[in-house]
Amino acid sequence: MPRLAMRLAVTPSVHGLEYVTEAKGPFIFVANHPSALDEALVRDALADVAPRLVSVAVDPRRGIRGLLDRALSLRSATRLAALLASGTSVLLFAERTHPDDGTLGEFDLGAAALGIRTGVPIVPVTLQGTFRALPPWRTSALPGRPRVAVVFARPIHAGRGAELSAVTGSIVKAITAGLAEETLGWYGALRSQADQTELPREDGAAADWRRVWQATATPAGHARRRVWR
Amino acid sequence: MTAPDTAPDTGAAEPGALSAFSPLESQHIMLTGATGFVGQAILEKLLADYPTTRMTLLIRPKGSLTGQARLKSLLRKPVFSKWRERVGQEEVDRAMTERISVIESSMGSVAGLPADLDVLIHSASTVSFDPPIDDAFKTNVGGAVGLYEALLATGSDPHVVHVSTAYVGGVNKGTVVEESLKHSIQWRDEMAAALSARATVEASSRRPEVLRKLIADAKLDNGKVGPHAVAIAAEVGRTEWVTKRLVDYGRTRAQSVGWADVYSFTKSMSERVAEELWAGNGHRLSVVRPAIIESALKHPFPGWIDGFKVADPLIIAYGRGLVPEFPGLPDSILDIIPVDIVVNATLAVAANPPAASDPKYYHLSSGGRNPLTFREIYENVLKYFRANPIPDDQRGHIRTPYWDFPGARAIARSLRTGERTNQLLQRTLLRLPSTKTTRTFMRQASARQTDLELLRAYSDLYQNYTQAEIIYDDSRTAALNDQLPPSARQTYGFDATEIDWDDYLQEVHFPAVTTLMRTFSSRPRAKVQKEKPLPVNPDAAAIFDLEGTVLASNIIEQYLWVRLASLDRSKWPKELANLFSSLPRYIAADRRDRGEFIRTFYRRYEGVDEQALRELIHDTVGDVLLQRIRPEAVRQIRKHREAGHRTVLVTGAIDVLVEPFVTLFDDVVSSHMHADNGIWTGHLSKPPLVDEARAAWLRLYAVREGIDLAKSYAYGDSIADRAWLELAGNPQAVNPDAALFQHATTKHWRIHQWSDHNHSRIETISELLRGDTTTSRPTESSTHE
């Protein structure tokens, strides 16, 4: 049901799924989490690849689902490792903080740790445009089925002995590049990352409104050309 | 005057008998109407079997042809072929100069008749049964008056044989005897009334009530062509109205005094003229009244006929399966008489003058003694066409229908229903947009129209003949035939009882008529020729219309593609609903005037950013438009270019939308939208070049550019293009709409059937849907500068 509702609300596109289909599961998907649409989007994209998928966010969920999570002890690394061992993939929303403009927050090291512990490939997942489509202050998505994208990066194989911060770094790097695609284009994002250019980042509280403004601005592409004024 | 050395050669059958029997010996005979069916036959008979006679022919000059020239071409006709074969061309030439003299004159004013005439045979008359009343009187009555007055003026006393028709008997039942007609109608009064009728009708045709209706009718058919065409059509309509009125005057007057039609009415009036002016002045007069004259029984050869006569179109129409039923009484007598019997009888009458002031009357008919019923004819026709069916175009043979003789009323009813349905169908088709299907329907409807008109004409025409319960007594004619020596009957006899109808119809008449038909109908087929290359001419131009001609699309469709391509899909239903709900309005506007439609419709382009539109057309919509181009059109344009013609595109479409096709043409003239700061206001900057405005533009363009319009080509698809298409020497209709199709057919314009691309509009829409993503552009801050 949430998937159907999501499809009616937004126009999703999926990139890089072939990286996942060709490798052997299960996987640890690590994604950014800018909006409430995210889980449904990823589940929809992975419907054929990883039909069994458990999702866990860093913030504990509230209400019945939170109780359910607790009952299944989904928040315990051991439990997740067991699930992975049984072939169930795990989707982790690993941001420790949620900035109010939908940009990337600080990442929890748990995801990388789980990868290193189990040897299961980690797939960084970037959710593009979901903040704009359904910002936290709205109860329903923007009208006109805004475009959103789920971008899978190449799986990261973190074997035993890999350094926790390095693995987390490459996850963050992949997701950052995925987010940069929105403004720089795919190749542009690759290039700027290769050149180590810092992605432009406004800082300081003074620019808060501007960051929100920017994050929700209609993207330049994808619109039909306007002929009638 | 005698030709002693040719005399033995002539009567090939019984030369001995001829020398004993020689009527009209060395006489001078004048003949009117010599170019007509009976006239030709009489002339031939005189030339062939009356070697000592001299002839004077009264021939009307026709156009640039003098009377003498017409005689010359007359002598080349098939009727003289047997004679020519027998005596040789030199004898024909000799006879033409020595035995025949020509007086050029029309029937109305006859001058300088020879004074030494022995016999005058007056066989000239109008051929039409339903002419306007004044024409009928002028020819049939006025002609006789002029002739007899001129004859009186010469002071001579020839024997006049006045050829009339059996149908002067009028609407009657029972037997009609050979005597002067009994009625009290005054021909002078009737003549005067008939001649003044035209003035009256002309005057009343100019009444505003009449003219208003004519203008309305003209607008209906020509409104889209333009105001000028409407005016012309209205005037043509008025002339037609006058003629129709005068025909009605004639027929109604004839019926009110007891004749079936104005033809027999005026013929009976002209009998009165002959009686009064000639017999009344103490001269000798005979009146012969033939019935329906058909092909020759024996002479000059069996089956000779000159074009279709009264009954023949019906026979042919029947053979072609066009006459499903026919009004007529199966037991009524169709009084047919072969032309050679008429000729022999007429000449026998001419050789046996009555006493002065005591005119004699002769019926040349078969009904009295050898009747042929309508049922017998029908059975013969059926038998003949079942045995010799007319081939249908590549579809075997036409099967002739059986007749049931349901009676006149039932047929009239079904005919009327058929006419009404067809008219309704055509009216509807004219209003529908032009597609392959509607064009096929239109073609069928117009073929049906022709059939129905034919049927209507036949049924009106033959009703009098086929329902006649009248018998023409011909005892006097029979007595005259009995006077002939038995040896001369072979050559000079005219006994109607001799005719074996079955044999005559099966072996003589029907073969003659169907041969004639085949020669007629094979003509148009010969016209289908291989396409010739276009003549090279640097002064010629080829002018093309865009929508519907070069492009299988219209301005509404163009708008739709542009509009949809620039709208989000979510807004499509609203736009489509809006467009469809306004369609009736546009269609109504288009019916009134092309220009009005274009102006109304182009208001939709209000607010368009011209630069954005250009880009859109360059990127996506241009290809959608290109898909609609007709390959035959491209090939035709290329052919014109190869022939050195200047190719010109003239269209009411907006210049920006025409852009993808510009390279095809040397010159493009299109509409331009008025823009304010690059944003269209929805108004045109100049009036659109449509219908007569385009014609005016083309005239001016031709003068300025030195183009020879008479050698130029114009391609258009709708009746609105008629005005400018007509300007070019070679107008061509491309997938024409119903109205232009009609016009092109009657004017023998070339009609092209170019293919509509089978690229469906659904596919176009799906391509536009894909365009959803393809128009997306990369974000501004792409790594590439």
Next chain:
Amino acid sequence: MSRPGFVLSVDAQTPPLVVFQGEKVLLERLPFETSVLYPPDALPGIPSLDAAIEHALDAPVDSEPLGVLLARGSRVTIVFEDLSQPITSRTAPDVRQRVIEHVLERAAAAGVDDVELIAATGLRRRLTAHDLQRVLGERVYASFAPDHVRSHDAEDEALVSVGELADGTPIEVNGRVASSDLVISVRLATAVGNEGAAAVATKLIGARTARARGAFAARGGAGTDRAGSTARDPFDDLVDSIGERARVFTVDVTLTPEPTGPASAFLSKREREWSITDRALSAGLQAATRILPKRARVGLAQVSGVGYGVTSVVAGRPSSVHPLTEAFLAQQQVGQFDNPADVALFGIPNPGSIGSSLNPVTAAALGLGQIFNGQAAEPVVRAGGTAIFYHPLTPWFHPLYDPAYIDFFAEVLSRGTDPAAISTDFEEKFAADPWYRHVYQTSYANHALHPFHAWYSAAPAIEHLGEVIFVGGDHESTRRLGFKSATTLTDALEMASDSVGLHPSITYVHGAPVSISEVS
């Protein structure tokens, strides 16, 4: 190892066999003792394409790894196959996209900014934005569109001369390619002869060069096997480098048809091995093709079409890679068969990637092309024998792609089908026509020379054969192409009996759908 191809002789137990006929799939009972040539079973596809591509790029044949060749600031052009090679999947990314993404990731890492992507169209039509997106994927397309991804333009003004043909005509190639430091060529091949010449430059030449190269007179005598010609090809100099500057690095991918879904899997199985389900599906397909209108049947054929799996990825120096690819593909040919038969039967399907029916000229050229460049190494039909094809030859032309074909069919073929006469009478006129050039450059039309080259390519086969018969061929258009049409196979064999007798030996080349081969 997959099963090799084999030859089946039709007997009473043989079920009706699948025969493609345009958008239809027929089940035909063939005459007894007909030899049916089955191609070998498809090789298994590579499971992890990513790994294969990475390996090919990082350990190329006779070349440094790609990452080394790419240098900061260098000018790189990626040349990829257009739709003459099939889109490999309807749902997953195309192989070209997969390869190009890897290439671009390395280029990005190396700091290359000046990248351009060019479709090697030869004289074929430009790719539409939609085509490009299907081939390259949305992300690559969006990164470079609209200015840095385009199709080769044979009429472009900025062509560069890099050599000379035997007759002295300059070899003009795409200017961007010739001015690049590195040209990365991504090539696909499905069958032998399908991979084209060793030099990618043949698909990037100007119209003038193409005209001289493809001229009928330059094609060698009819009947000679083109592979056997010994004359030195001037393009041999352009295999490893184009001009003085551009070095070529090639990535050759070989493909094998594989069914995309259960609905069409039976089509590539051998009929004897059909399960009950396969039979039911086949019956359903038969019924559907019978009742559906033509337009819908085209769509059906696309759905029931096959996808392609990748069997090998080899990268490196073109002159070293090309023979490897050829040898690899040769494994998939039918190896041995008896003497060439009197009569050969072929089915011609509509390739799914074209998205619409084939026009009759292309269909005929495609069918006749199989005589010499088929699944077998040698012609399966003897000289003077009869070839019977299954194709409707509907006179349908794509309004955008085929304007030159429309006129070629209507104006040229209606006057005669002799290629020599056609080439002298019409080629110049078509080549110089401004309208064709206009729609080729601005719209999506095939080049005006394209129909000529297609027709010339069929000439050796026509010469070789005594008679060409199309079963189910539209009467009018088959006649115009100079062939004969028959309604059924029996009729066709009856018609052929004049030249091959009443008991000819017959070979049916049982093929999975072929793709449009390089016709220009």
